[in-house]
Amino acid sequence: MTTNLVVFGSCNMDLVAYVPTAPKRGETVLGREFHTVPGGKGANQALAAAKAGANVRMIGAVGDDDLGGQIRDILRESDVDVTGVRTVPGRSGTAHIVVDDEGGNSIVVVPGANAAVDGLADGDEELIAGSKSLLLQLEIPFSGVEAAAAAGRRNGVRVVLTPAPAAELSEDILSNVDLLVPNEHEAAILAGDDDPHRALRTLLERVPEVVITLGGRGSLYGNRSGDVVEVPSFPVAAVDTTAAGDTFAGVLCTALAEGADMTEALRWGSAAAAVSVQRTGASSSMPTREEITDFLAGR
Template sequence: MGKIVVVGSSSIDLVVTSPKRPIAGETVIGETFHIVPGGKGANQAVAAARAGARVEMVGAVGNDRFGDMVLDNFQKQGVSATYMKPVTHKSTGIAHIVIAEGDNSIVVVPGANSEVDRDLVDRAKEAIKAASVVLLQLEIPLDTVIYVADLCKKSNVPVILNPAPAKLLPSDLIEKVTYLTPNEHECRAILGDCGDVEEILKRYPNKIILSEGSQGVRYFDGDRFVRVPALSVDVVDTTGAGDTFNGVFAVALAQGLPLKQAIRYGCVAASLSVTKLGAQGGMPTMEEIRKHVGDGH
């Protein structure tokens, strides 16, 4: 298996747990507070590394304590940070996360992630062109995402685009990426389509891999709809479940597994990830994933 390259965001998550979510103007007493590494790109990189892949992270952090924490975490997790750009004029990105009532609410401040630009991609170009799979998200500038997708298309490198946070995407970008991994809300937002979700999946066979939370994943294989189930688990924190899916899905594809089996690996990993606190806290190893994969049916 070659290397997974992630071009994306790195941040620090400021996580509060609370029995209820405050409404506008309300103050509530929370239960716990944690400072943990996050960012969709970094989460996906760590998920892939924990599942046994060699991973290269391309991104940016500020010249501050949070930036040091991000880079230290990559070192601990075995993620190569050769192409992590230090930025002096912006702070490291942060995500403010409230976990309450069985779900999470997130405010993201991109900070240095807005500096993940074409110049940085050019520095990492040879690594990207040699990758088995490239992972992208939308917490960095859209122009950069388009630039990477174009480079990968020309180099025949498969691309997974996790379109979050969702925005309307140019049709040529959708065409160039190999797989899109939205949830239903994101699926409608990136296409500007409020129609029936099954009709949308039919238009993008084997491309839109639709995440449906505890229901698992659904896609259209050209002949029929395929549902790949999630595991039934006790949920502690759903933060990072989608990132875990994407990271492990990429690893399984890089190992040469067929699409349905690669999705199954991703679903199992995402299910296991929600059993512990923090986006990266519950990310499983490949050994743990294989124990639960079964025969993939």
Template structure:
């Protein structure tokens, strides 16, 4: 059976501008194109997990505006169970994203309804308890993330924390994390070190995945495993949702019972498949796309 994955996190409307290069402070740059698409790390990872083959439930908050209606419809159309999503009076979260022709991006997020997502209900706790894997990020109040992680640990549900955007984390949150997914900036922020120190991270959580952009990923755990998992070479068009594709696919692979090094390699394939397209939720790959790229890895 497909693993049951619950994503607790943010949902935004992404306003994406494409241009030859990113503007400097105070500069105006004429763009190439514009698109509007549902996003947010939580919603993106929910769609990514659903497309990767997971039975996916999304728990979060949207606004009472037209953006909220569109976000909810997009989640449902992607096969995500969005029946438990809250509606908060006011605006939905919005992300303003600039992407240059090399695929690099710059993002500003206005949280909107995401800030109202506090205090888990009994039905939300039940959904977490029934899951194989819980995934959280840091675009909603950290108190809610901590509460969700604590509920998962009490129920025996595996937990993944994608600690983005970068911030220091309270010990009561880290105590309930089974697997931490971070990039180099986030790893430095959490460990309090300027260099990448896996032992320092493993002193906080039992398992760590460090994403290395075009260089692949690194997985380490307290049993002594420390492996660099190579990237899949692809043409890069937009890196915006690559991390979300990676995390969503990783949650499915781990829920299926794959060894974590192999789960990370499959997640690398998902991230690589994602960057070949423009627009966050539109770029998130299907299971067939991930499998096809995964099979091409010379390091398999």
């Protein structure tokens, strides 16, 4: 079954170096591999959802450089509709990623063309209005996130926000969010509490539903009706955790848009993330629907 999701957010080219140990300040280390892979939290979520079987439209911006054309091409090749991806003068966004042998990563994002996504362009609201869910992140200007969330609310579309990179959020944004999907660190910043259960209760005062991802410990869901669900992760040997959170969010929203209940949707998101961390890269690590189904069948 296909779904209809719109992702409003960032499109980057990921520049990924693989090293035994990440360098400390002032230190130079030798890497063993280097890859360029289209990414950005917005494009990553769009690709994850499309590979999981969703009908996805991407709204964002790329530069008029070679990287912009490459980003468009990989989105199209994965059956993501790029009608809403506009080209602006200058450089495309980039993410400079260092991945160590334990699968951990550190990332520097240079927004580039993503800085132009500071509001709705012509046609954006129509694309949002025609969807079941709208996925948002924070790698574009807050004014763009706020405008898209408001458009989602006006048109009765489920608005899902991954608050990353971590930042304080205004009520102008959160008042239009239906489902918030932070990781532990982001939840602690937003709630002012590093205990996930207490953070969940605090965040539910601001949004109707919350999913907190807990890394190797799984995920925690709650809503204002008092429902609380904890879903454990699937233990695997991580090679590269880049974009695991974006994979989780894209597949979670795909499952929800297909009518899955929250527990099943969380299992699908967790399974997709578990498959992705066993591979290198961001968009290149994301599983297909068949791979997710096969993984769950073996558990």
